[in-house]
Amino acid sequence: MQPETTNRKLMWWGVNAIVLLYAFVPVLWIVSLSLKDDATLNDGNYIPTSPSNDSYTAIFNNPDFLRALMNSIGICIIATLIAIAFGTMAAYAIARLDFPGKRTIVAMALLVSMFPQIALVTPLFKIETAIGLFDTWPGLIIPYIAFALPLAIYTLSAFFREIPWDLEKAAKMDGATPYQAFRRVITPLAMPGIFTTAILVFISCWNDFLFALSLTSTSNARTVPAAMSYFTGATTFEKPTGPIAAAAVVITIPIVIFVLVFQRRIVAGLTSGAVKG
Amino acid sequence: MTATPTAAAAEAAEDRMDDGTTEIARQRHTDAKRAERKLGLMLVGPAVFIMLAVAAYPIIYAFWLSLNKADLRQPDANEFIWFDNYVTVLSSPIWWTAFGVTMLITIVGATLELILGMLLAIVMHRTIVGRGLVRTSALVPYAIVTVVAAFSWRFAWTQGLGWLAPENSAPLTEFWPSIGIIILAEVWKTVPFMALLLMAGLALVPEDLLKAASMDGANAWKRFWMVTVPLIKPAILVALLFRTLDAFRVFDNIFILTSGSNQTSSVSMVAYSNLIRGLNLGIGSAMSVLIFITTGIIAFAFIKFFGAAAPGSDAEGKR
Numbered sequence: 001m002q003p004e005t006t007n008r009k010l011m012w013w014g015v016n017a018i019v020l021l022y023a024f025v026p027v028l029w030i031v032s033l034s035l036k037d038d039a040t041l042n043d044g045n046y047i048p049t050s051p052s053n054d055s056y057t058a059i060f061n062n063p064d065f066l067r068a069l070m071n072s073i074g075i076c077i078i079a080t081l082i083a084i085a086f087g088t089m090a091a092y093a094i095a096r097l098d099f100p101g102k103r104t105i106v107a108m109a110l111l112v113s114m115f116p117q118i119a120l121v122t123p124l125f126k127i128e129t130a131i132g133l134f135d136t137w138p139g140l141i142i143p144y145i146a147f148a149l150p151l152a153i154y155t156l157s158a159f160f161r162e163i164p165w166d167l168e169k170a171a172k173m174d175g176a177t178p179y180q181a182f183r184r185v186i187t188p189l190a191m192p193g194i195f196t197t198a199i200l201v202f203i204s205c206w207n208d209f210l211f212a213l214s215l216t217s218t219s220n221a222r223t224v225p226a227a228m229s230y231f232t233g234a235t236t237f238e239k240p241t242g243p244i245a246a247a248a249v250v251i252t253i254p255i256v257i258f259v260l261v262f263q264r265r266i267v268a269g270l271t272s273g274a275v276k277g
Numbered sequence: 278m279t280a281t282p283t284a285a286a287a288e289a290a291e292d293r294m295d296d297g298t299t300e301i302a303r304q305r306h307t308d309a310k311r312a313e314r315k316l317g318l319m320l321v322g323p324a325v326f327i328m329l330a331v332a333a334y335p336i337i338y339a340f341w342l343s344l345n346k347a348d349l350r351q352p353d354a355n356e357f358i359w360f361d362n363y364v365t366v367l368s369s370p371i372w373w374t375a376f377g378v379t380m381l382i383t384i385v386g387a388t389l390e391l392i393l394g395m396l397l398a399i400v401m402h403r404t405i406v407g408r409g410l411v412r413t414s415a416l417v418p419y420a421i422v423t424v425v426a427a428f429s430w431r432f433a434w435t436q437g438l439g440w441l442a443p444e445n446s447a448p449l450t451e452f453w454p455s456i457g458i459i460i461l462a463e464v465w466k467t468v469p470f471m472a473l474l475l476m477a478g479l480a481l482v483p484e485d486l487l488k489a490a491s492m493d494g495a496n497a498w499k500r501f502w503m504v505t506v507p508l509i510k511p512a513i514l515v516a517l518l519f520r521t522l523d524a525f526r527v528f529d530n531i532f533i534l535t536s537g538s539n540q541t542s543s544v545s546m547v548a549y550s551n552l553i554r555g556l557n558l559g560i561g562s563a564m565s566v567l568i569f570i571t572t573g574i575i576a577f578a579f580i581k582f583f584g585a586a587a588p589g590s591d592a593e594g595k596r
Contacts, residue, residue, distance in 0.1 A: 012406045019400060023414040026465065027421065029440065030429040046440040090324040098310070099317030105325060112332045114519075116526045116572050118545040119565035122342060122552050123335035146331030149324050207422050209529040210545075214553060225424040229533065241432060248425040255420045263413040270419075270470070271477035 027252070034245035041242060055242035056250075065247055067219045068227035072251065075137055075223060076205040079144035084198050086145070087152025088190075094153065095160035106153075113150035121214045128215060135216045140223070143211050148201040155200060155269050159193025196269035199258055206255060224251045336569060343562035350556055362563035371547060372564070379543040381456065383524040386463045390520055391513070393464065394471030401472060402479045419469040427533035430462045449534060455541045462530045467523070471516050478512025479505070518579040522572055544568050 029046060036043075037052035059065045094102060124143060125134070133139035163186065171181040212226035219227065228247050231240050259266060343362050346355050366372050401412050418426070433439040436447045448454035482505050490500045506513075528545040531537060537546045548564035551557050 009406050012404045015400055016404060016407050016411050019397065019411050020414050022465075023417045023469075026426060026429040026433070027417060029433055030425065033432055042437050044438065044440055044442065086324040086327065089320040093317040093320035097313050097317035097320070099314040099321075102317070105321055108325070108328060112328050114522050114572060114576055115332055116522075116545070116565075116568045118526065118528065118548050119339060119569040120332065120335050121549065122558055122561045122565055123338040124331070125552065126342070126558060127335065127338065142327070143331050146327050149328055153324065203420055209422075209424050209532070210549075213532075214549065225422055225529075228424060228428070241438060244428055245432070248422075248428055252421055252425055255422070256417065259416045259420045260413060263409065263416060266416060266420075267412060267473055270473050 027256075030245050030248050030252075033241060034249045036242065038242070055246035059243045059246045059250070062243070064219045064227060064230075065224075065243075068222055068224045069250070071137070071219075071221055072206065072223040072225075075140050075144065075221070076202055078137070079141045079148060079205050080198055080202045082141070083145045083148035083152050083201050084194060087149055087156055087197065087201075088194060090149070091153050091156035091160055095157040096165070109150040109153050112146065113154075115147075117147070117210050121210065124211075125214060135218055135220050137221050139215050140211060140221055143215070144205045144208065148204055151204060152197050152201055155197045156193060159197070159269075160190065163189045192265065193269075196262070196265040199262055199266060200269050203255060203258070206251070336566075339562045339565045339569075342558050343566050344559075346559050348557045348559060358559075362559045363567070366560060366563045366567065371542075372544070374540050375542045375544045375547040378456065378541060379525060379527065379545075382460055382463065382527055382543065383521055386460050386467075386524045386527075387517060387521050389460070389464045390468050390471045391517060393468045394475055394516070397468055397472035398475035398479055401476050415469045415472060417469075418466050419473075421466070423466060423529040424533055426466055427462055427530045430458060430465075430530075431534050434458055450539065452539050452541065455535050455539060459527070459530055459534055459541065462534060463524060463527060466530075467520060471520060474516040474519075475509065475512055478509035481512075482508050514579065518576065521575055521579070525568075525572060525575060544571075 032046060032048050033041070034055050035051040035053070036048045037050055037054055040049050043049070090105070093099065094106065120143070128134040128139050133142070165186070167185050167189075168181045171185045172178065176184065207225075208223070209225045209229075212223040213229065216222040216226060222230070224247060228244055231244055231247070344357060344359060346358050346362075348355070397415060401408070401415060404411055431449065433441040434448050436442045436445075442448070446454075448458060486504055486508075487500055490504050495503060526545055527543045528549065531541060531543050531546050532549075535541045537543075537550065542550070544564065545568065548561050548568065551561035551564060555561070
C-alpha cells in the first residue's frame with residue numbers, strides 16, 4: 001500500500017508542476033523582459049543574464065505612466081465602490097424582498113453581462129462628447145459600473161441567499177433594535193460575500209481595455225492598459241519593450257497579491273454566481 | 278376595527294397574524310406587502326437606472342445612427358439613408374473576412390477551452406497533494422490584465438527578442454501563425470475561468486454514484502462519460518455559453534498582437550477601426566448593431582437548442 005500511495009503522490013506532483021508551468025511561464029517571461037538591460041534585451045533568453053532596473057527607473061520617471069497608474073487606481077476604486085453599493089442594494093432586494101419586475105431585472109442584468117461592449121463604443125463616444133464626459137474619470141467610471149453591476153448582483157444575491165436570516169429575528173427577540181440586529185448580526189455574515197464581489201469587480205475594471213482606449217484621448221483619464229499601447233519607442237512601429245514589460249509587471253503585482261491572499265474567496269465568488277444561480 | 282400604529286397594536290397584530298383570520302392582521306399584511314414592494318423598487322432603482330442609461334439607451338441610439346450617413350469627416354452631408362449602411366457593410370469583403378476570423382477564433386477557442394478547462398478542473402478537483410497551490414496558480418491567468426498577457430505573447434513570438442520566436446520567420450506577420458497565436462493567447466487566459474465553473478459542477482457529483490459505477494465494472498473513461506458528464510451538463514453549457522459570447526467579442530488580444538494586420542481583424546476590431554480611425558459613425562454603428570444581433574442569436578441558440586439554463590433564470594422568487 002505504501003509505495004502505491006507514494007507513486008500516486010509523485011504522479012500528482014508531476015501534474016501539478018504542469019499546471020504551475022502553464023500559469024507562470026508567460027508571466028515570468030514578462031518579468032524577465034522587464035529586468036533585462038539594453039545590451040541583453042534582444043538575446044532571446046528566457047532568463048535575464050545581467051538583471052537591471054533600468055526599465056523601472058524609466059517608467060517611474062515617465063509622467064504619462066504615473067498619471068495612467070493614478071487614473072487606473074482611482075477610476076477602478078471609485079467604480080468598484082459605487083458598483084458594490086448599488087449592487088448590494090439590488091441583490092438584497094432580489095434575494096429577500098418580493099416586488100414586481102424582479103424577473104425583468106434579473107433578465108436585464110443577464111443581458112447586460114452578455115452585451116458586446118463594442119456595440120456601445122460608438123454611441124457612448126457620441127453621447128460623452130456631447131455632454132462633456134469624454135476623456136474624464138466619470139466618462140470611464142459610469143460604463144465600468146454598468147458592466148460591473150450584473151456580476152455584482154449575481155454574485156451578491158447568491159451569497160445573500162445563503163445567509164441564515166432567521167438570526168436577525170432571533171436577535172430582535174433577544175431585545176436588539178432592528179438596526180442593531182442588522183449591524184451586529186447580518187453585516188458580519190454578509191461582509192465576506194461583499195468583499196469577494198468587490199475583488200471580482202475590481203479585477204474586471206482593472207482589465208478593461210476597449211473603453212479605456214476609445215473613451216479617452218489624452219492622459220487625463222487614460223488607464224494603464226490603454227497607455228501601454230501608446231508607449232512609443234524610437235520609431236512609431238517599434239514598441240519600447242523594456243518599459244512596456246515593466247509597466248505590465250507593475251499593474252500585475254496588485255492583482256497577483258489579491259489572488260494569492262484571497263484564492264479561496266475568489267473561487268467561491270466566481271462559481272457561486274454562475275452555478276448555484 | 279382600525280389599526281393604530283402603536284407598539285401594542287402592532288404586537289397584537291403580529292400575534293393574530295399567525296392565525297391569519299382577523300381583519301387587522303390582513304390590513305397590516307397588505308401594508309407590509311406594499312412597504313416591501315416600495316423598498317424593493319427603491320433598492321434596485323439605482324442599479325437599473327445605470328444599466329439602462331449605459332446599455333439600453335445607447336444601443337437604441339446606435340440603431341438610429343446606423344440608419345444615418347453620420348460620417349464625422351463630412352458632418353454637413355449627414356442624412357437619413359435607411360439601410361444603406363447595412364448594405365455597405367454586408368457587401369464588404371472586409372466585414373465577411375472579419376466575421377469568418379471571429380467565428381474561427383470563437384469555435385476553435387471555445388472547443389480547446391472546454392477540453393483544457395475540463396482537464397484542469399479534474400486536476401483541481403482530484404489532486405491529492407498541493408490542492409491550494411494548484412487552485413491559486415490556476416487563478417493567475419484569469420486575474421492578469423489581458424493586455425499584459427497579450428504583450429507577453431507578442432514579445433515571446435517577436436523575432437530576435439522572444440524565447441518562442443523561430444530563427445528566420447516572423448509568425449505575427451503571417452495569417453495562420455497569427456491566428457494560432459491569437460487563439461493561444463485567448464485560450465491561455467480563459468481556461469482557468471472555464472475550469473472553475475466546471476469544478477463547481479464536479480463538486481456536485483455524488484462520490485457514491487461514481488463508486489457504484491466502479492463496482493459495476495465501469496472504468497474511469499466510462500465513468501466520466503456516463504456519470505460525470507450528464508450530471509454536470511448544466512455547468513458545461515453555462516460555461517460554454519459565457520465563453521462563446523466572450524470569444525465573439527475578442528478585441529484586446531488582436532489589438533496588441535497584430536493590430537488586425539494581414540486580415541486578422543475580428544468584427545470588434547473592424548467596428549473600432551471604423552469609429553476611431555475612419556470616424557464613420559454610421560458604418561461603425563451598423564457593425565455594432567450586427568454584432569449585437571449575432572450575440573443575441575448565439576445566446577438564443579444555446580438556450581433554445583442546447584437547453585442551457587441561463588444563470589439566474591430559475592433563481593427568482595427563491596427565498
